[in-house]
Amino acid sequence: MRLRDWALDDRCYAVRLGASLMGVNLPTLTDATALKTGPALEIDGGILHGPADILQRLTSLPEVSREWHLGIGEERRDAWAESALERFSHLRQTALLAGLPTEGIPPQAFDLMTEIEDRLSDDRLRERPWVSGSHPGVADILLFPIAALSQDLEVPLDLYPAIRNFIRQFKALPGFMTMPGVPECH
Amino acid sequence: MTNWFPLALGMDVPPGTAAPARLCGKEIALWRGADGQIHAWEDRCPHRGMRLSFGFVRNGNLACLYHGWQFGADATCRHIPAHPELRVPGTIHAHAYQAAERAGIIWVSLNEQASADELPNMDAFGARSILIRAPLASVRTALALPDEGWGWQEECLVAVHEPEPGLTMLHMAAATLARRLDVADRAKMTRDRLEALNEKVSA
Numbered sequence: 001m002r003l004r005d006w007a008l009d010d011r012c013y014a015v016r017l018g019a020s021l022m023g024v025n026l027p028t029l030t031d032a033t034a035l036k037t038g039p040a041l042e043i044d045g046g047i048l049h050g051p052a053d054i055l056q057r058l059t060s061l062p063e064v065s066r067e068w069h070l071g072i073g074e075e076r077r078d079a080w081a082e083s084a085l086e087r088f089s090h091l092r093q094t095a096l097l098a099g100l101p102t103e104g105i106p107p108q109a110f111d112l113m114t115e116i117e118d119r120l121s122d123d124r125l126r127e128r129p130w131v132s133g134s135h136p137g138v139a140d141i142l143l144f145p146i147a148a149l150s151q152d153l154e155v156p157l158d159l160y161p162a163i164r165n166f167i168r169q170f171k172a173l174p175g176f177m178t179m180p181g182v183p184e185c186h
Numbered sequence: 187m188t189n190w191f192p193l194a195l196g197m198d199v200p201p202g203t204a205a206p207a208r209l210c211g212k213e214i215a216l217w218r219g220a221d222g223q224i225h226a227w228e229d230r231c232p233h234r235g236m237r238l239s240f241g242f243v244r245n246g247n248l249a250c251l252y253h254g255w256q257f258g259a260d261a262t263c264r265h266i267p268a269h270p271e272l273r274v275p276g277t278i279h280a281h282a283y284q285a286a287e288r289a290g291i292i293w294v295s296l297n298e299q300a301s302a303d304e305l306p307n308m309d310a311f312g313a314r315s316i317l318i319r320a321p322l323a324s325v326r327t328a329l330a331l332p333d334e335g336w337g338w339q340e341e342c343l344v345a346v347h348e349p350e351p352g353l354t355m356l357h358m359a360a361a362t363l364a365r366r367l368d369v370a371d372r373a374k375m376t377r378d379r380l381e382a383l384n385e386k387v388s389a
């Protein structure tokens with residue numbers, strides 16, 4: 001098993017973060033195509049693409065605790081979280097590659113943050129501590145890079161208290177690791 | 187002239203944490219010690235200007251993330267890790283503002299003389315702080331709020347502040363714990379309505 005990885009790609013970070021949280025030893029191979037197409041997992045002689053599918057595959061490894069599976073009756077939100085991460089990744093690449101300072105924060109960045117904030121905020125009032133339910137799961141891992149790297153889009157976090165709360169809670173998980181180049185202070 | 191500004195819900199700054207806030211672009215660090223007391227300081231470390239809201243709360247002090255200077259509840263510097271033996275002169279301190287917690291909301295005044303009597307005196311439970319992409323003046327008019335920027339409407343406290351020009355934070359607190367979900371839904375509906383209105387105006 002090996003991850004085709006680009007260290008500074010947010011989707012690749014989600015997979016490395018997930019492996020670290022689940023206690024999976026995941027060797028990586030630096031591969032520039034991952035910057036375009038996202039992470040790819042070499043496993044059982046085949047290749048798996050897409051951060052959600054890869055993370056779900058990791059949860060089924062024998063060494064991973066059953067806690068990473070959804071509880072009975074819990075709604076699966078991985079597809080929503082993956083599409084949010086894809087949208088974010090696109091916005092972030094555009095922002096980081098812009099040669100000139102761009103004109104303010106793109107409205108799509110606000111839209112995305114609002115969508116996540118609404119969900120986290122409703123969950124909190126319903127006493128659902130994680131996006132995935134009573135335990136953090138794949139959807140939480142997919143959302144974390146958006147929350148932590150939103151500074152790259154210059155979105156001020158004082159506008160999103162539920163996202164701040166999510167970041168704080170997530171960082172306290174055993175096995176948490178930051179992305180290279182991301183200051184610890186956010 | 188209003189003295190007090192509603193900056194956040196109390197529940198969004200849990201004990202032992204710090205959080206950033208802005209008031210018309212002015213950066214403010216909110217933090218709460220284990221004793222539950224809320225503090226509002228200028229978001230700037232007196233040492234080298236690092237944002238104090240990035241810091242962490244230790245033993246009732248707020249510690250700056252950069253070089254670890256620690257400031258006590260009275261905002262004076264208590265400890266400088268690079269000089270552990272030093273008795274820190276009392277002249278080194280963070281800049282503190284008046285802070286109060288009422289009706290589930292954290293209120294800050296930049297005016298030292300402001301009286302807490304001006305604040306709401308009922309109990310309420312924070313439900314939602316929500317961003318509205320519209321200027322404060324138009325939000326206040328649409329919600330028929332007085333100049334103080336807050337009022338009781340249908341068993342719920344509605345309060346607004348302006349983090350930066352063109353953006354408004356709407357804070358809503360419910361009269362009972364059980365009504366918080368309804369109030370949070372109302373906050374979302376209000377946001378959607380006012381943003382649509384604002385888009386029409388600017389189009």
Ligand code: FES
Binds near residue numbers: 231
């Ligand atoms: S900048 Fe805060 S301790 Fe140095």
